[in-house]
Amino acid sequence: MWPRHVHERFLEILLNGSEVISLFSIECCGPPGSRLLSADGDGQIKCWGMTEHLVNSWECTQSSSLDGDPIIALSWLHNGVKLALHVEKSGSTNFGEKFSRVKFSPSLTLFGGKPMEGWLAVTVSGLVTVSLLKPNGTLLTASESLCRLRGRVALADIAFTSGGNIVVAATDGSSSSPVQFYKVCVSVVNEKCRIDTELLPSLFMRCTTDPVRRDKYPAVTHLKFLTRENSEQVLLCASSQMGSIVECWSLRKEGLPVNNIFQHRSPVVGEKQPMILKWRILSATNDLERVSAVALPKLPISISNTDLKVASDTKFFPGLGLALAFHDGKIQILHRLSLHTMGVFYGSSGSSQRVGEEPAIKRQRAGGPTLHFKALQFSWTSLALVGVDNQGKLHMIRVSPSMGQMLDMNTLLRHLLFLLEYFFFLTILWFFCLSWLAVKVLSTRIVAVKASLCKLSSATAARACDFHAKLLLVAISSTLKSLLRPHVLNTPDKSPGDRLSEICTKNNDTDIDKVMINLKTEEFVLDGPPLQSLQQLIQWVEDFVLYLLANLPNQVSSTWRPLPAVIVAVCCPVSSWYPAWTSCPSTMVS
Structure with missing residues (x-):
């Protein structure tokens, strides 16, 4: 160990x-x-x-x-x-x-x-x-x-x-x-x-030596080493009210130049040329929108040219991209050394676009301040982004392992398996690796985080109770759905409980008998004895839902009390097979 x-x-x-x-x-x-x-x-x-x-x-x-x-x-x-x-x-x-x-x-x-x-x-x-x-x-x-x-x-x-x-x-x-x-x-x-x-040796940003951009970007807004364990590569961002520019620098050893008089002297055996450390620029972006946040990958992939070539040949892209958030709500994924664009995410519309594609609909700027990220961080797998916007809301965005590149599904699954092995090897939380495949894996985790945050203040203690009740309903829903088992052992892509929830969601009919008539009963096998042992639990769920619905007019008429989240969760077509809370975070690049 x-x-x-x-x-x-x-x-x-x-x-x-x-x-x-x-x-x-x-x-x-x-x-x-x-x-x-x-x-x-x-x-x-x-x-x-x-x-x-x-x-x-x-x-x-x-x-x-x-x-x-x-x-x-x-x-x-x-x-x-x-x-x-x-x-x-x-x-x-x-x-x-x-x-x-x-x-x-x-x-x-x-x-x-x-x-x-x-x-x-x-x-x-x-x-x-x-x-x-x-x-x-x-x-x-x-x-x-x-x-x-x-x-x-x-x-x-x-x-x-x-x-x-x-x-x-x-x-x-x-x-x-x-x-x-x-x-x-x-x-x-x-x-x-x-x-x-x-x-140690210092550096001046290259944009200050460019006559065209000398006064265009007066302030340095972001300064980050590319990795915590590499002090020889740094990322700099200079900005103004109109835009930003990003530069990547590297510290290298170079031979100290000597005068021509000493260059023709015969070198002494074993004598080495004196070396100095000097900062050299690796790459720089063109003029960008104003950058509001920067996120760097955390996977321990070496950033030497040889290792990057191996990663490119194997088409393993997680850990090679950094994220830039802009004041217009957009997020770009750039290669962390070449700074070439790998993917784009538009937060306002929730859609993503590949590099080189034209947007289907021209996006118009809405009045008032644009929602944008003030802080942004990659997960350990680089398959998820967590950010806080200018309104104080927490967002999670999943990132495709292909980072916007065209890859077949077998390659993607092989890379995900490799990441899963790595995190099992380090005993790090595994659900960051599966966030790209199964969104529901993170749903209960996010509810638990919300409950923990609401407990920190007495003003939001009631909301914390709502979130804990929601977690209880999710657990009960999972228990009830687990009673269904497939008719044959060939497990499909979805469990019988998930397929039943999908059917109930798509069917707008409020009559439960009509919904049951359209079901293919041969696809679902129900274990009777466990269901009978859960009779009291089912009765409790019914009483709980009826209490919430009966209390709804009191909550709506009271202007000073917020509407509990649990009431919002159950004020939909009530079914014991429905998940209590389902939401899908935005997809970065498909």
Whole structure:
């Protein structure tokens, strides 16, 4: 079994306008999502833990404070565990060939090489702070300036190197200013935390050197390393009120040029040409709409040219695309190195369009502010996007494994099986992989999330009761549908209960006897004894539905009370075979 594995969870969103959330989980033998880091605009950093291992109950276990200094970047220290995904070995039966461990040093180690837990944060004033969790439960905290001349930092991101160092990228928000990079080394000396910083090569965005675009994009709005464990590739986005441009840069070693006088000198045996590190631009987009959010893939696919060629040859596209959300509500999937468009999603209409196709209907802009995403994150499989819009609503969008490319169904299923093996191997939540195939897998999970969020406020406690009642109805519906079994053992694509629900949904007749006449009874076999044992449960469901319907006039006449979600769920043609809640998230690219 692998050692304790720390993952940054797929949500890293802005909360209440000032709070940054970074969730991680220890993926060894315990349940995922066991700890939570939060930081706010007042400089308060808190570490939360589950109460009695309950995901709906959290308590603050540790905290640190930088009073009045807002936190703009936050990350857990790396624990030294990194896995590589070998796409070309997807057909192998040896899991050691499919998924291998990469040599990677922790950010800080205890006696015996055990990684030390802790977190690192960057503030607006250019301060980096590190908090270390000692085995006895105490907290070691230290702060240091990123450089001698401290200045305002508008954006920052954190990455890690294989040697155990930390790299911080920072910018003051102006595209005419350089993007600075700093190496941060953390150590413990005499029971005190010590931070050493070193300035690394910086870069200027190429759009500022273009005479046409020099003043077109004055602000840097997004700064992200392409992966958490690769500090040599960074994504930058400069914007204005009219549009944005995205650039991808890479740090490379280059030979130091020498004067012509020394070039003709005979080299000494064993002498090497001096090398320097220099940022080189890999690709850039054309003028885009104004970007509101950026999401990067999390699959551990190496981003060297060789590995990308293998992924392209095997047509394994998950993990190769990044997502850009725009202020007009649109989302684009771009190749994370070439920045070529792979797919487009139109949030306003809920339809998707392949690259090169013309839209069937010209979309007109509606009056008022357009619904767009303020924060966007990929799931671990890159088959789902989770975003928060400008109205505070949470959305989940499923992404096709083909990323807009033409692939046959067998190839798609083979890639999904490979991803499912990977997540079973790491014991990560599996339903992110199946979200593209079965939408209903996520429906109850989303209801549970809504119930947990509503419990956080006393004003929405009634809604939490509604969602818990809905989960109960879903469980009862699944139990009743499971009583039906197919007449033959050849299992069809849908279960008898699902086929019966589909028939009842399509039939608008309110007379249940007429609906039953049109059913082919030979397709459905009902187990009598289990149904008889559930007689009291069926009677309870009938009483519950009748109570809700009888209480509906009181709810509608009361203007100050919201309509319960359970009443909305059951105010449809009532049938014991109907799922209590069915919804289909939008499809990104088909």
